[in-house]
Amino acid sequence: MAHHFNAPCDQSGESCPLALASKSGQRERILHLHHTPKGEEYVNIELIPLLNAKGEQAYFVEKMESLRLTKGQPAVQKLIGRAPAFKRMLELVARVGPSEANVLLLGESGTGKELVACAVHESSLRAHSPLVVVECASLTDTLFESELFGHERGAFTGASSSKAGLVEAASGGTLFLDEVGDIPLPMQVKLLRLLENGTYRRVGSTQLRRSDVRIISATHRDLQAMVKERSFREDLYFRLSTFPIHLPSLRERSDDIPLISHALLSKLAPKRNLTVSKEALDTLQEHAFPGNVRELRNVLERSTLLCDGTVIEKEHIKQALGSILSAGTPANSEKSDEIKNLPLLELSKGQSLLQIEEEAFRVQLQAHRGTRSQLAEKLGISERSLYRKLRAFGYR
Template identity: 50%
Template sequence: MPAHADAAPPVQALVSYLEHEAQPMIVMDPDYNILAANTAYQRQFGTADRPYLGHKCYRVSHHYDVPCDQAGEHCPMKRAFELKGPDRVLHIHHTPRGPEHVDVELRPILGADGQVVAYVERLTTVRHASARASQAGLVGRSPAFNSALEAVQRVARSELPVLLQGESGTGKELFARAVHEASDRREGPLVVVDCSGLPETLFESELFGHEKGAFTGAQHRKPGLVETAAGGTLFLDEIGDVPLGMQVKLLRLIESGTFRRVGATETQQADFRLVAATHKPLQQMVADGSFRQDLYYRIAAFPIFLPPLRERADDIPLLVDSFLQRGGKAAQRLVIQPAAMARLQAHDWPGNIRELRNVLERARLFADDGIVRPEHLPEWLHAPRQVLAPTAASPAVPEPAADAEICRLVAEGRLSRREMAEQLGLSERTFYRRLKALGLS
């Protein structure tokens, strides 16, 4: 295995260990120099024209001239040095294939005197999201997108229930699929249940199945979606729309891990990982009595807040390129004029990614020469933004959207109450009232 000639003795002792690891791994000294790399790293990240041994990790991975923290990013080496323990972060690395999301886990190696003598870094490429234009799946590289993706990476390998919260059109089903594909259940099915599309009379039968003769029209036994999800993931989309009468049965399923088909007497064991999603403010619904508090606490073990597109303006060109690649033949691939792109980036996108996709599909029909121009975009998209002065009676951010944003900011814990209120365009008093209504005060 290649190693830097000046590698310290503890580093040399790690070399043979790294070779047994299937994941790409490197060893670095406290001055950010890469001292050694296993075969998996060489195969995935190294090429003849990409030297890395003896080079700074931030130059190789990010093309930075300074360490990550000095370039405005989280530096796991700095954090690991402070903690004298491991640190983990999601970064975008430059690779032979282009920019990619990489889950970085870094551990310090301590000498006999307790001082850090080297670091071991494990790199896991995130396969279910792309930092480049892509014809399928999650696409993005903005800080807000990366924060949500990092949360997915954190929770995926556990069995904790995940609650995806965000406005309509933010890609909740794609994030649910990302949780599934990064989990140990990825070989099993991902079963999607649209809770908003099921009337209460059919909800129980669809979810749990039914026996022959259980009700009029039940001419044969039918397995439910819970059975279908065995060994995989059950995704309850728009769980905020589940009727109160069904919420208690859903709670029993989650708590006991058992269920009964409609018309059956025997109990069956469930085997699924739960992911739920909603655009509704569930904590406010709990306060209003329209959503069970005990069910909320069961499904919200690990909430992930999905950012609206207006917080991902830097991702719009990437998303546009992705959508223009999709839905057409290679010979009909479209390009977009800079003036048209500027229009798209100036819009607030209340319908989020779904709205952007629809606008581009419409533009495709007018771009006969393969070029999307400003005149191919809807007239309403050209109107300037209307910015209303925030007041206590009329917050700058619509209330449902503000609730999701408040929850995200509180979960991040980076800002004071006053700073969060200012970011949302609310008075501090109005912001405090929203905190109380959401049970976050």
Template identity: 50%
Template sequence: MPEPHTLILALVSYLEHDALPAIVLDTDYNILAANAAYRRQFGHNDQAPIGQKCHRVSHHYAMPCDQAGEHCPMRKAWDSKVPERVLHIHHTPRGPEHVDVELRPILDKQGAVVAFVERLTSITLASAQPQQQGLVGRAPAFKSALASLQRAAPAQIPVLLQGESGTGKELFARAIHMGSPRANGPLVVVDCTGLTESLFESELFGYEKGAFTGANQRKIGLAEAAHGGTLFLDEIGEVPLAMQVKLLRLIESGSFRPVGSLRTVHADFRLVSATHKPLKQMVAAGTFREDLYYRISGFPIRLPALRERLEDLPLLAESLLKRMPGKPISTLTEQALAHMRLHPFPGNIRELRNMLERARLFADDGLIRPEHLPEDVAHPPSVSKAFGKAHDLGELAQALEQFKGSRSDLARHLGLSERTLYRRLKALGLGAV
């Protein structure tokens, strides 16, 4: 086997023709080489950062990622000696971006790691900066959901999006569709809420002319309309029990009969479902079919509530304000943002959007201040009740405002470990308190 130096030179030559951006690293985090694709996408003035530490280039960290609270693929690959993959936010010439990082260890003939190859794929399904459309976020809880989305999107596996109402399930479904081989096909959304059994069947499967009173012409069902694309069943937990067996047959065979028809129609689609309901508990209670549950939940993805990703609040607010039509874009003041951080947001991102739409109507100079927010946000209730529970970040911030002891005293008072308290303070932007 060639010596490590010769091996690395051959590797650099090979990677030069790789379509994906790639760099070669030594075992001390130094960048030894970068291919043309990396120089074009991540280099400055088409120059590679040869000799610099990878964590300083990608994250502006003075120490390795694993020592700065990130998951470091190099540390994992060093121990496992197999490829490791992780989703990071990297600094790029275009600003912060989500990047799928794959790190492969290079072994010598004794099996020792002598170098690493890092290949980077920019994720276009979500942004780490304010955007006019699509998913945005940087918080760990959001990145976890995005990493799962990135894995599932290219496959055919049925995806089940689980999360509270208002967490952006349709945006996630759209991102899965756009990241799939079916992106050029249709994305058909079926809202399963409030549909009777007969209405659900006619909407999903369509009907023939004369099938029932008022059926004056043939109608193509949503399942047929999704042929070649993605069928998104939103709030699938609302599907009537009697219809679930027909839905199961559709998913298993891709075939169905329109209402009032003897002909069988075949539709080829990728299935994405979403719900805020506890489907496993519904299966146990007999209100949701077990066989249907296992057919739709091949790849479950949990979407975080807004209170679990409060550090994304400024990014989400700026993005939502950019997306609102009409008058010039409004801006949140720091004081308004501070008040919003104390709010638990039970309605999640949908509630945030409604709050901002209302507030900007009062902001005549384009600056949203606390007095423009709803009463319970502009003037939160007494904070004394926050002591002793602090189940969410809003309550924790209120408790912190009144408590005069040390951080360890506060943790003990709230019945939390110091580590848990630190994580929650960090989510509030108060990690140094």
């Protein structure tokens, strides 16, 4: 069978489109993972019941369609996972992709929001036009407007020529607003106008311009709470969240860890044919992974360096995890000495974890002499998370 089960799909943990359509008596659509001569691919299956003269279900029309492929390796195929929570998420992606609805991706850092945004764009009718990513967290208030909407020559000091904004660059395609919760309030009004009327003005111009973009936005923040505390406009929230999709954390789909680990290892060390022992996988599955797939990737990368053979063992994983966890469980004595020599932070009584993080962050920031991307790498976080922290701790 295309889905590689010995029994029908509904007896193998998947929903059966035929069973659903015969029960509901109406059109049903579902996403299945099929094994084809080209490899595994996600297929949209649509079942439509046809009635006979007596109004009884007599036939079913079945339509199968691969998720649209537009690039060498489409984003949806880079998204690895089979766990029920992950499949439910992918099903929503397949459902909303071909529509024009604005999508809001909600999920912790490292859960794959950018990959999902690409998958939505690639499965849309806009797939052959650009997908333009706007890192909202990295833009200051003034930069935000000119980056997004462009500016005219002389609009501000340094504007020696006019420049098109990202909205214009995305025309006909998709604008991905990453970390949309970080958009400053005055800019939220301008974004709202773009969403409501499809119009905007370049900085320094009175001319109203039109734009045809679909908006996908993403955030790890609780936007509803931000609306309640009035730091995010309610009208904008409703416009952006026509179709919200929750991206499951790795904790919610720890069954996927073996599969993702295997795929990541073949990319991290393509020539080494590495496998992960059962005990090592158990250790990975017990870990909470606050940094989700990005963190798993880092842990595995470290493990490949710690392992000389072809099997990554529990000890390698523990050591790799130990170097990102607190000094509590040093993996070896050398490490323990290294940790002992670290400067101790003076903690005052009642200091919150956030204050401790802020203090540690400040120390690292002041000592750092390289680029921001090097600092992010050193801290084991994404550059976007670094910008978020800089903003949260008031450095910009």
